[in-house]
Amino acid sequence: MMRKIGAVAGVIFTGLSLWGCGGSDIDNKAQAAASSNTVMEVLKDGSIVETITEDFTADYYNEDDLRSMILSEVAEYNRDSEKDISVDKFENKDGIITVAIKYPSAEAYTDYNSSQFDSRRLFVGTVKEAYDEGHSLDVTLTSADNDEESIGKEDLLGMGENHILISEVPFRVETFGKILYFDDNVVSLGKNEAAMQTDENGESLGKYYIVFK
Structure with a gap:
């Protein structure tokens, strides 16, 4: 399955980060990581909610086209999947677009967002399950x-x-x-919240690990 919302965001959205972290005890690296415009919420039932927030004020952007593109691609994916993903939110408020997509599992996120040339693999489960599935620990x-x-x-x-x-x-x-442990490329933002750092071009630094209860 070709990558969908990631590609849509990359082509149409401006990439302006809108998520501030606040708090005087967080250093510059943490602030940069916390400003990520993509938030992934891991729910107890194993589902994942991805929320992307971007500036959408430029005249050449078309909100209706973006909405139709996302809904069409989600519908196309769902035709061949056992468990549907859903667009839970599409909102334009004062020129700020917020899109929330709910995936039934981390596997569904990986399948929907990855392509042959761009792996966007996400695993969420127990440590034992990660080991059994062959993830390097x-x-x-x-x-x-x-x-x-x-x-x-x-x-x-x-x-x-x-x-x-x-x-x-x-x-x-x-x-x-509660988050218990994380690797060197992750910054803690609170008991249940963290941000993954990037290089100077906003690209991944490799695999990111977060252990939580």
């Missing part, structure tokens, strides 16, 4: 509560029933459980 993760505490592969495998998010795409994430 040979990583060093830092505690969300103490940046001087870290764990490696063996410690991680001992946390089999805790949840883990592994992403090839950077975004801001909200989890249903």
Whole structure:
């Protein structure tokens, strides 16, 4: 399945980041990461809600065309899928477009957004499930509560029933459980919220790991 909403956002949206993080205790890197215009909410039932917010004030943008494009591509995907994805929100408020798409699973997100030349793989499940599916867990993760505490592969495998998010795409994430550990390219924004940093061009720094209850 060809990548859909990611491509739509890249071509039509301006890329202006609108999500401020606030708080004087967050450094510049955290502010840059937190300004991501894409937020992924991980729900307890395994579903994922992706919300993209962008400036949409330029005269040459056509809101109706964008809405029709997204709805058409979602409908096309759903014709061949066992579980539907849905457009839960399409709103233009004062020139700011917000689009929210709900996926029944991380696998559905991966299938919908990836193409042959652009992998956007997302995994959400338990640590044990990640290991059983062959995901590399040979990583060093830092505690969300103490940046001087870290764990490696063996410690991680001992946390089999805790949840883990592994992403090839950077975004801001909200989890249903408390965040416990994350890798060096992730910045904590709160108990259940984190942001994935990018390079100077806004591109991914590799795989991102977040462990949560």
